[in-house]
Amino acid sequence: MEIRRVGVVGCGLMGSGIVEVCARGGYQVAVREVNDDLLKKGLSRVEGSMQRGLQRGKLTEADAEAARGRIRGTTNLRDLAQSDLIIEAVVEQMDLKQQVFGELDELCPPQTVFASNTSSLSITEMASVTTRRERFLGMHFFNPVPVMKLVELIRGLQTTEDTMAAGRRFAESLGKTVVVCKDSPGFIVNLLLVPYMLDAVRALELGIATKEDIDTAVVLGLAHPMGPLTLLDYVGIDTTYFIAEAMFQEFKDTRYAAPPLMKQMVLAGLHGRKTGRGFYDYSEKK
16 A cells, blocks of 8 residues: 555644645645635645744755645545545544545545544444445544644554554654554543543532643643643644543543533634633733
8 A cells, every 4th residue: 555645634723734744744635625715724824834844943945845845725525536545634523524435435446545533433433434444544643733743543343454554654654653542432542631621621610720720730730731721722622522522422421521611612612722712812912
């Protein structure tokens, strides 16, 4: 399974990062968004990230220019049909992901490998709407993708060893460290992380401490780089809410039940950094 051309579905926070690392890794990348405005915004996010890399000396101008030349944006899913590998990075909703993969399955030749960047949903369930269940795997990157070194590779029930090996070679070619896990909700990282973040929201709801003191206690007491409420704002309160709901539906364990405050914030559009406000206010630079 030689991978030279990569398709990415979705150019949001995660998709744009995946586009960047693939292009910088030497791959031809076609990225699809649902409309021109979202595509333009996503490609601008890629450019902004590369500019920061230039400023920090992590990237040369020649390498940045070469990466730009490898990226092609589109609003037509058909333009991804000749990819060797397609990575889906759309919203954490199973019906939407299955719709995308069902359409791609009809467009792509049988040898194309499908991967989902899902952080919690079942790879086996996604693959069930395709005719290539053995060539389907999870490939969970972490935000910000150009910086974070980890990729979780998830083996679906019918994923072959060849597909897993191809996924590992690809991720490692991007400079990532690979961990492998079975198709279980939350995989490794979110299985451990989500209850911790939800407990922080519950502590805030109960008035145990202020958001600032909860975060400070974790940073200084546990030596974490950021507190759980800051992390929620960074990851996306809506994203974490969808992950938690999916895990609760699977496990029926109250540890994964999102607190009422979190649901209210999602409904109010307070999703964290990406909307300008979450647990903290990012509307003005402090």
